[in-house]
Amino acid sequence: MMDTLAPHAARMQATSLRALFDGDPDRFARFSFRMDDLLVDCSKEKIDAAALDALLAMARDAGIEAAREAMVSGAKWNLTEDRAVLHMALRGGAEAPEGDDVAGTLDRFLAFAEDVRAGRYGAASGPFTDIVNIGIGGSDLGPAMVARALEPDRDGPCLHFVSNVDSAHLTDTLKALDPARTLVIVASKTFTTMETMMNARTARDWLRAAVGEEAGRHMAAVSTNIDGAAEFGIEASRVFGFWDWVGGRYSVWSAIGLPVAIGIGAEDFRAFLAGAEAMDRHFRETPPERNLPVILALIGIWRRNAMGWPTVALIPYDQRLERFPAYVQQLDMESNGKRTARGGGAVGTATGPVIWGEPGTNAQHSFFQLLHQGTDVVPVDFIAAATSRDGASDHHTALLANCLAQGQALAFGRSEEEVRARMAGADPAEIDRLAPHRTFPGDRPSTTILHRRLDPFALGRLIALFEHKVFVQGVIWDIDSFDQWGVELGKELATALLPVLNGEAGPDPDASTAGLIAAIGEYDP
Secondary structure (H helix, E strand, C coil): CHHHHHHHHHHHHCCCHHHHHHCCCCHHHHCEEEECCEEEECCCCCCCHHHHHHHHHHHHHHCHHHHHHHHHCCCCCECCCCECCCHHHHHCCCCCCCCCCHHHHHHHHHHHHHHHHHCCCCECCECCCEEEEECCCHHHHHHHHHHHHCHHHCCCCEEEEECCCCHHHHHHHHCCCCHHHEEEEEECCCCCCHHHHHHHHHHHHHHHHHHHHHHHHHEEEECCCHHHHHHHCCCHHHEECCCCCCCHHHCCCCHHHHHHHHHHCHHHHHHHHHHHHHHHHHHHHCCHHHCHHHHHHHHHHHHHHHCCCCEEEEEECCHHHCCHHHHHHHHHHHHHCCCECCCCCECCCCCCCEEECCCCCHHHHCCHHHHHHCCCCCCEEEEEECCCCCCCHHHHHHHHHHHHHHHHHHHHCECHHHHHHHCCCCCHHHHHHHCCCCCECCCCCEEEEEECCCCHHHHHHHHHHHHHHHHHHHHHHCCCCCCCHHHHHHHHHHHHHHHHHCCCCCCCCCHHHHHHHHHHHCCCC
């Protein structure tokens, strides 16, 4: 299938973005796509109309529309775990299986969130002032990212997130908090995740030391294991579940979003869901040639498979989206970092790229040097809001100027001839010495995602955009985007090594690991 892209890639490699823009005054209009205030500008990608048509034909041949409807209808799209994939049902974008009370569960955890916010459910000493969410992976990164992004909307308790089993994470989080006014949420579907439960037990000890038998009142859980939570000391009335058709990295829409709901309130949480549902409708109803998730997915296929670029830098020009690159990193790399096709054979092409990034403008002063003048081409996805929520228009104008300038510099660079012209009047020998260092090759692709402003609706829509993009790419690559067996091996080996590190009997490790265990034992506590 990818062979159809080869002649188009060869044609694009032989031209430049400068030439593409010089030859098409309407290039921006031709390669930018809209959904209401959301704009996706792909005009700075090394692609032309014929290449995009070939990508759209490839997508149709891969059956993306049939695959989308199969997933939405509840087919066991997660093949290796024999599960449906229905996270869209959490926000009204699909129908939940009969008997799974999505609306009732949403109402229940949002009612609890409102009770905490209003102080109707609080500590003996008063309303809870702080919420500590303990989870890992999707049970942490989703709500942590959303809480940071929507900080202007938070009018409830302060939100804190602990994920790492490194005691420093929990210790540093708890040391500034009053246990008598803190609610701890334990987020683990099975209530057995090693890192989460170790942190939860330590947090429970911290609460017990301060409030004694009242510690249970200071805890809630997001889990399907009600018995396990009860044994831990959390009453069923404060346990909120979800379903096996919700993958961890797609679970922020579920009760996993409870800390976010406590922070921003039920109304704004529903707006967050509504934004995602709006993108679901767009994804299901819009033809592929104008479908934002499909277009983004095809640009990614073009970068990865036609042009051979293995990484993508995701740069939000929005400080409150500082965790968004990490969120998309998990969403994309855990979903599409696969080497086995759905039928069990080896994939026939490269799959998921390496996703990485940091917010602009900070990123400009670190790794952008490599993006502009390094030996590898790294495509960039920029995200920016046209307006600020903070009223600091001069700051926001400067932010947008930097964002647009980076895309411009990556695309068009600065030729040696232009450098020499700018240095006119300087010593000729000095010009000869410095001109190569000041030359920018340009011809480096980027896509810019622009929207009006970052609010709950817009954030929900943005997350769903990337979810559906990842799905489309998985269909084209013919892989299961919804399992994560690559996560399991390390967990299994860590469980086996734990007793060995404690000086107990266990399996004999390899020579290198055995040497490291011995070296660890040589250090004083």
